[in-house]
Amino acid sequence: MIAIPPGGIDCDIHPAVPGLGALLPYLADHWRESVVQRGMHELESIAYPKNAPLTSRPDWRGAGGLPGGDLDQLRAQALGPFGTSLAICNCLYGVQLLFSEDLAAGFASAINDWVRREWLDPEPRLRASIVVPVQNPEMAVNEIERLAADKRFVQILMLVMGEMPLGRRHYWPIYAAAERHGLPIGIHAGSGYRHPVTGVGWPSYYSEDYANQAVAFQSALTSLVCEGVFAKFPGLKVVLIESGFTWLPAHLWRLNKFWRGLRMEVPWVDRPPAEIVRDHVRLTLQPVDSPPQHEQLERLMEHMGSDAMLLFSTDYPHWHFEGTQALPEGLPGALIHKIMVDNPRATYARLTEALA
Amino acid sequence: MSRHVIAATRDLPPGGRRVVTIKGRAIAIFNIAGEYFGLLNRCPHQGGNLGEGRLIGLVESGEPGDYRYSRPGEILRCPWHGWEFDLRSGRSRCDPARIQAKCFAVRVAPGEALGEGDYVLETFPVTVEENYVVVEV
Numbered sequence: 105m106i107a108i109p110p111g112g113i114d115c116d117i118h119p120a121v122p123g124l125g126a127l128l129p130y131l132a133d134h135w136r137e138s139v140v141q142r143g144m145h146e147l148e149s150i151a152y153p154k155n156a157p158l159t160s161r162p163d164w165r166g167a168g169g170l171p172g173g174d175l176d177q178l179r180a181q182a183l184g185p186f187g188t189s190l191a192i193c194n195c196l197y198g199v200q201l202l203f204s205e206d207l208a209a210g211f212a213s214a215i216n217d218w219v220r221r222e223w224l225d226p227e228p229r230l231r232a233s234i235v236v237p238v239q240n241p242e243m244a245v246n247e248i249e250r251l252a253a254d255k256r257f258v259q260i261l262m263l264v265m266g267e268m269p270l271g272r273r274h275y276w277p278i279y280a281a282a283e284r285h286g287l288p289i290g291i292h293a294g295s296g297y298r299h300p301v302t303g304v305g306w307p308s309y310y311s312e313d314y315a316n317q318a319v320a321f322q323s324a325l326t327s328l329v330c331e332g333v334f335a336k337f338p339g340l341k342v343v344l345i346e347s348g349f350t351w352l353p354a355h356l357w358r359l360n361k362f363w364r365g366l367r368m369e370v371p372w373v374d375r376p377p378a379e380i381v382r383d384h385v386r387l388t389l390q391p392v393d394s395p396p397q398h399e400q401l402e403r404l405m406e407h408m409g410s411d412a413m414l415l416f417s418t419d420y421p422h423w424h425f426e427g428t429q430a431l432p433e434g435l436p437g438a439l440i441h442k443i444m445v446d447n448p449r450a451t452y453a454r455l456t457e458a459l460a
Numbered sequence: 461m462s463r464h465v466i467a468a469t470r471d472l473p474p475g476g477r478r479v480v481t482i483k484g485r486a487i488a489i490f491n492i493a494g495e496y497f498g499l500l501n502r503c504p505h506q507g508g509n510l511g512e513g514r515l516i517g518l519v520e521s522g523e524p525g526d527y528r529y530s531r532p533g534e535i536l537r538c539p540w541h542g543w544e545f546d547l548r549s550g551r552s553r554c555d556p557a558r559i560q561a562k563c564f565a566v567r568v569a570p571g572e573a574l575g576e577g578d579y580v581l582e583t584f585p586v587t588v589e590e591n592y593v594v595v596e597v
Contacts, residue, residue, distance in 0.1 A: 273524075332524030364554040365542030371521035371528075376554070 106431040110187030112444035113455065116292075116345050116388045116417035117182050119223050120172040121197045121215065130214035130221075135207065147198030147211070151294050152422070156310070161423040171421035175227060182420035183229055185428050190448075190455060191420075192258060192290075193232040194345065195219055200238055200263050200296040208237035212247055216257075224256045231455065233261035233290050241277045248278070252285040258454040259288050259343065264317065265295035270324045271331030279337050286453045288341040288386075291324060293317045318393070321347040322355045325381065329359065332372040334384045341451055343386045346419060348393035353407035356381055382410045386451050388417035389431075389443060391424040398434035405436060415451060416444040461596055464580045469568055469591040472496075479511040482597045487564055489595065490515070490547060492533045497547040498564035498595050499536065504552070508540030510561060516544075536561075565596040 121127060124146055128136050138144070152159040160171030164181050172178060183191060195215055202208040212235045219232045234257050236244035244260075251257050260282050268274060270291065282289050294317075300306040301316040321344055334340060356378035363370070363377050373380070394401050405411070418430045431440060449456050466480045466489065476491045479501050486501035488511030501511045517532040535553070536545045544553040550563040569579070572588040579594065586592065 335521075336524050364552075365537075367544065367553055368516065368519040371519045372524045372526070374521070 105427075105429055106433065106435060106440070108186050108428050108431060109440065109444060111189045112186060112416050113448035114182070114186065114188045114191035114418050114420070115343070115415040115448050115452075116194055116390070117178070117191045117420040118172050118196055118422070119175075119178060119193050119219065120170055120421075121195065121218070122168075122170055122173040126222075127211070127214045127218055130217040132210055132213075135210040135214075138207075147201065149198045149201055149294065149297065151196070151313075157423055158314075159423070160421045161426075164421040164423075175223060178420070179227065182418060183227075186418060186430065188229060190229055190231055192452070193219060193223055193230055194259075194261055194290065194292055195232070195235055196292065196294065197235070199235055200266065200294070202237075202239065205237060205240040205243060208239050209243040209247065212237045212244075213250070216247065216251055220251075220254065220256070231256050231258045231452075233257070233259040234287070235261050236278065238262055238266050238275075238278075238296070241275055245277050245281045248281040248285065248287070252281075252287070255454050255457055255459050257287070258452045259290040261290050261292060263294040263296060264291050264320045264324050264344075264347070265297075265299060265301065267296065267298050269327035269331075271327030271329070271333050273331070276333070276336065279333055279340055283337040283339045286339075288343050288451060290343045290345050291321070291347075293321070293346040295320075317346070318348050318351050322351060325355070325385065326359055326377075329373060329377045329380055330370050332370065334380050335372040335374070341384055341386065343388065343415065343451060345388045345417070346391060347387055348391065349387045349389075349408070349414065350393050350395075350404060352381075352387070352413075353404065353409070378409070382413065386413050386415050386447065388415050388419070390417045390419040391422070392432045394432060396433055401432065401434035402436055405439065411439055411442055412447055412450065414439070414443045415448050462578065462580050463569075464595050464597055465569070465574060465586065465592045466595055467593045469593055472593055477511060479509075480595070482595060485597065486511070487595060487597070489566055489593065490536075492547065496566035496568065496593055497534075498566040499545065499547065499550060500562035500564070502561075503538040503540060503543065503545075504559050504561055505538065505541060505543055508538045510536060510538055510545065512539045513537045513545075514539070515547075518546075567594055568592065569594045 199211045215235045223230050236247050359377045464482050472491050474491050478489050488499050488501040490497045499510050513536045515533045516535050518530050520528045534547050545561045550561040552559040568591050571586050571590045
């Protein structure tokens with residue numbers, strides 16, 4: 105077992121909205137009344153069913169059964185035991201699923217204000233991603249502009265599957281705002297459920313949905329590269345969250361291969377895609393999808409061709425490991441400090457900036 | 461290095477191409493708008509016959525959506541995997557520093573000069589009135 109060195113930066117934890125009621129004080133009057141009058145229910149997607157083991161480690165389930173719903177609990181479970189110096193909160197609440205752009209914008213603002221008041225204000229070790237209404241990039245930019253001055257917001261959160269491939273120009277105003285404010289785009293596993301996780305229709309089982317998230321990440325990454333997002337926004341960084349990373353070397357090899365023969369159709373991709381990805385893209389550690397043997401993991405790191413890409417994460421409260429064993433066996437010793445401190449700092453400039 | 465006369469210019473007009481074997485090496489000769497180019501007929505990637513590749517222009521870009529087109533016909537695509545090679549340098553577009561097709565100098569010489577130098581006249585007759593395509597190998 106690899107001991108966790110203190111002072112690490114956890115790049116993915118999940119405080120949970122305890123219920124729609126918790127957001128009411130942060131909603132505008134019209135939306136608050138609408139929620140009550142319509143009898144709206146929780147904006148939960150099917151991604152993390154309450155009783156699924158993956159949804160929470162048994163010892164992390166709170167008294168009410170809601171994992172990650174309580175600040176004291178999060179301090180005791182996610183921060184203290186790992187010696188975490190800073191942790192980035194990615195609030196997964198189904199704002200991205202709503203069909204009304206206005207309602208999505210209202211809820212995104214409410215969630216961000218709730219995170220700020222209930223989590224960031226009382227706990228100085230916490231940072232957060234800005235939840236945006238991806239349904240409407242203009243509204244998403246407004247939300248980014250509203251919050252960008254608060255340096256505790258260190259990232260913009262999107263889901264890997266939305267209305268269309270993430271590289272399309274439709275989304276570029278969001279990327280322009282991200283670059284302007286030094287905010288990486290965090291792309292989290294998950295879906296707005298506009299489209300099935302496969303290209304040919306809906307799967308039947310959770311096993312398929314979970315495994316196929318990696319394919320969705322490959323598609324999103326390919327789209328970002330080929331549509332020229334990193335050529336247009338050279339200062340932009342993208343963090344793939346809960347993507348796994350073992351698929352990356354093989355996929356980049358494949359993408360490089362096709363680019364060599366088809367470069368002329370994407371002339372703005374003026375160097376091999378793998379190089380672009382190594383410069384602009386980072387991936388969080390948990391859930392680790394690598395084989396457990398030392399030699400295999402070291403080989404995989406060689407294939408990734410960079411020691412700057414992985415960012416430490418526990419994915420609290422989701423259940424991927426026991427105790428504090430968040431670092432996989434076989435992780436080369438020299439990588440540990442990079443993954444836990446150097447790489448997160450290099451990715452999120454705001455982590456080292458003085459707070460306004 | 462020797463100079464080999466491979467054709468009369470009128471037999472290799474603009475848009476024409478021909479693969480010739482000199483000193484055991486297959487060389488693809490192209491006439492692009494009156495200018496001649498020669499490449500080893502073997503892609504440095506996996507050996508595709510470059511002499512059978514399509515010719516396209518050079519496409520560059522300042523940013524996504526911007527297509528700067530120049531040098532029509534001067535970029536050769538290997539028929540096997542589509543990799544691009546610059547006829548002027550042999551350099552690939554995907555990895556110009558490491559992956560290059562071997563180039564050969566091709567020029568035009570008047571028939572009257574062919575008797576004077578060390579030209580290798582393959583097996584066709586030469587007249588002083590005509591111009592000829594000469595490859596240095």
